[in-house]
Amino acid sequence: MKTTIFDNPASRLHAVPPGHPEHVGRYEAARNALLALPGCDWVEAGPAGMPDLARFHTAAHVDRVLSACAQADDGEWVALDPDTLVCSHSAAAALGAVGGAVAAVDRVIDDNGGAAFVLARPPGHHAEPDRAMGFCLFNAIAVAAVHALEVHDLATVAIVDIDVHHGNGTQRLAERNPHVFxxxxxxxxxxxxxxxxxxxxxxxxxxxxxxxxxVTGSQWRARFESEVIPALKRARPELVFVSAGFDGHADDPVGGWGLRSNDFAWAARQLAGIARDFSGSRLVSVLEGGYDCPALGRSAAAFVGALSEA
Ligand SMILES: [Zn+2]
Known part of the structure; x- marks a missing residue:
């Protein structure tokens, strides 16, 4: 599949306290690994606007995040929950992540197919309509999914979350929108x-x-193959979204699973197959977690490389 990487350099602006696992080194590691891949287009999208965020988030939530950033002094942080802290520039990073995801949807629809990977931080899948949590400020994939439905008139989209953590924020979207699987x-x-x-x-x-x-790679693949793939075939999505978190890797300090980069490549091929069969070969993936930088780089490159070769 023609593959476009939506890079969000504003990811570098979101500073976190020393020792926090969701640091800028993650972005650099993933970016350096992806730059070594042949054949991918690179695009820098602009930040999301308020109408984009309003497709999923409440105005009060957006205001809370932006106000917290505005209140943070240079070199200081404001805590939105015990492990979700913002500096004065965090909003720029998070808005860039959402903007990249929205632009990725526009790209794969305008091009009548293709894969996209949104290279951005902070992650988003824990962010609920009215709540920042778990390192996440704005839920980029949820906003982008509603954008696909409302702006591009798609009937059904699917979001597959392969991060080792449950995507509680994204599930909130499906719980109120029957057009999302x-x-x-x-x-x-x-x-x-x-x-x-x-x-x-x-x-x-x-x-x-x-x-x-x-969990081992073979156990994970078996569950993926026996439950997720058949459910996707039943859902017949017109666009496949992937919350691409790589913290299920064996080297990850946060997750307890034993996945390897070739497991993420396998998942990419499976999901590209669904996109080809049901979705006009349209697939948008967004970086979520992954906290061992070398493993994150190898996993992201394996995943995106497999998409580009699918
Ligand atoms: Zn995670």
Missing amino acids: FASLHQTPLYPGTGGEGETGLGGNVLNCPMPDG
Whole structure:
């Protein structure tokens, strides 16, 4: 698939306190690894605007995040929750991530197909309509999914979340929008504690696949193949979104799974196949977690490289 990387250099502006796992080195590691891939287009999109954010977030939430950033003095942080802190420039980074995801949707639709990867931080899949949490300020993939439905008149989109954590914020979207199918494979027990198998959304438009600590690549692939792929075929999405978190990697200090970069490449090929069969070969992926920088770089490159070769 023709593959475009939507780079968000404003990712560098979101500073975090020393020792925080979601630091700028993640962006640089992923970026350097992706720059080595042949054949990908690189684009810098502009920041999202208020009408974009309003497709998922409340005005009060947006105001809270922007006000917290405005209140942060140079070199200081304002905490939105115990592990979600902002500096004065964090809003620029988060708005750039959302803007990249929205532009990625426009690109794969305007081009009648193609894959996109949004290279940005902070991540977004924990951010709920009215709440920042789990390092996430704005939910880029949720905003982009509604953008695809409302602006491009798509009937159904799917969001597959492969981050080791449950995408609670994105699930909130599916729980109120029957045109969104959401599937998540995630470790349990683990932050944020949501994502049980009994959470099935609106008539089954949510599929949660919680799996225990220590899951291997072959176990993960088996669950993906037996549950997520058939559900995607039933959903028949017109665009496939992927919350591409790589913290299920064996080297990751946050997650407890044993995935390797070739497992993420395998997932990319599976999802590209769904996109080819149902979605006009349209796939938009957004970077979420991944906290061991070398593993993050290798995993992101394996994932995007597999998309470009699919
Ligand atoms: Zn994660």
